[in-house]
Amino acid sequence: MDKLENSHRLENLYQQLFAMLNGDYFQQIERTNSKDHLEALSVLVNMITEQIRGSIMRLGFSRPFYSYTVVTQMLFFLDRSRNIIKMNNGVKKLLHYEENDILGLTFKKLLYTDSHKVWDQGVKGIISGPERETTLQLSFLTNYGLLFPAQCKVLYFPDEQYLNQKIIVTSIKVSLQREAPEDILNLDLQKTHGGRTQIPKNKKGHKYILNTLDIEMIHSIKKYIVAHLNESIPDILDLAHTMGTNEYKLKNGFKELYGMTVFQFIKDQRLRKAHTLIQNTNKKIGYIARSVGFKQGNHLAREFKKRYGYTPTELRLLSSHLNYYYI
Template sequence: MEHIGDMERLHKVFQLLIEIALGNFSYRIERTDKKDELEALTALINIVAEELQSSFLHLGYVSLQESYMQLVHMVFLLDEDYLVVYMNQDVQRFLRLKEDELIHSPFTNIIHEDSLKVWNEQVVHLSNGKAGETELKLDFKNSKGLKHSEYCKVIIFPEDSHSSARLMIITSNVTNNKTRLENKLKQNILQKIHQPATKNERRKEGKFRLEDIKIIRAIGTYIRHHPEKEISSLRELALNFGINEFKLKRGFKATFGMTVFQFLKNERLKNSHLFVRNTQEPFKRIAYQNGFKNASLFTREFRVRYGYTPSDLRKLSQQ
């Protein structure tokens, strides 16, 4: 029986890798209380998926301004008994379920058990005959055994509405807006052609060669992969990568939306957050691996950034 259970866990890892390959980074594997190599692999795959999702959002919001947009994923209409009476086609794609498996079925059938309490507390009590709406995060479960987290807008219809539906649930996420980016780029190019920049504007914008941009991105990648490494000065960092210190300072801020040292601190805290939530590593070790001098400094910086301590996060992740 244990062998069968391990095969099921390994199958979920395989399914998540397929989703990642298809560009779907919002799926996660539910953790177990086991402490074997397969569980360590599960934690690692979850971290990879979350890092990829975070990296794409970072590039969209910082490096490729306005290249991402909110996209509706799933739409549900529920009746007064919370049975699904309508859903859009994307539901089948995200949850890997057929229409006849969902229509006239309880909405709670597709909600992960971790979110049932949230659903019952924040939504069900709103259905008291009055119209209203709320926002919450729900974990859905698909036919492959993966968790799919979505931010939801829940709209409660009044009882006297001319419809059998009483609730509408709309989920959304962030997606690439390639067409909008291309159109904006085209407009900018045409504008520059017809209205060349003045000497002052060119001096203000600065000049960055393609090679400079590649070096700056390489520095960002290096920091992501080595958050434990200290950066003594921008001059030394620029010298090590063969770029002018002034170009590094301005180019890094233009590319990543923050200074080198802000970026380093951000990566350290982000990595620490992932390891606290997804592993059982001691906080002292996590702090050391991510460049914090001691556990006390790590805890203090963590609380300032997230509003709660590493201990609070680990307790919550173990529930």
């Protein structure tokens, strides 16, 4: 029996080290009551994971806009008995379960034992109390036997027509992103600027070195861009000359500092601002699109869907629906 248990613990160690190798520092190894070398090693690996995660989170200088990126979201729909009746694909990616393994299962069974009391008390509070939502720090058990800590938003709908006595649990995974994904941040600007948006790739192993003056100059360009999002995208050469530098230094320096091209950054900031305005104001989506630099609402809708996985209209409807319950 001990050999079987030790084999399982070694597999957990392997899975944790593999996750760290792939840049995922949000999982942990489940602790046991054993007092042996394997348990000491598990504690050590968990400590190293936490230290690396903390160090990365404190890095405020290196590529601040894409050091951490929302990668996927877990979403569970629970019935009145707190059984899982629907989930999204994010659950498969994060917890490594198949849909058939989870549907019909009591949500509590996905949680580590230390989270059972937190879950029970939290759900009891939103069902019996005046508040219909709460935020809980829960630890899930993945199909590989690792712990996956996550901050979860839990919503209870007592008398909604389609969600009568249903519970929604949602969580966002934040992950280290070495480079901005091209499929999200690619700008369709070749035609506009005669194909000059492509940055020549540096030779393998070459790193563009920035001095203090370069960094200050690029920060100034970033501030200028953010303050003029509603204007037409500037030509890189003109922008460089306006800010007192050259095209090569602007292109390579900006990407080295922020992890993305100037045009990718502009698109990213436009989408971020549009998301905030759609979610928190009643302004028309077409007006918001123009105010952040998109010529038409359908242009915003297309890029918005690529970036977030849902349309501006869907976000507005969801925000209005949730605000109804928060009042």
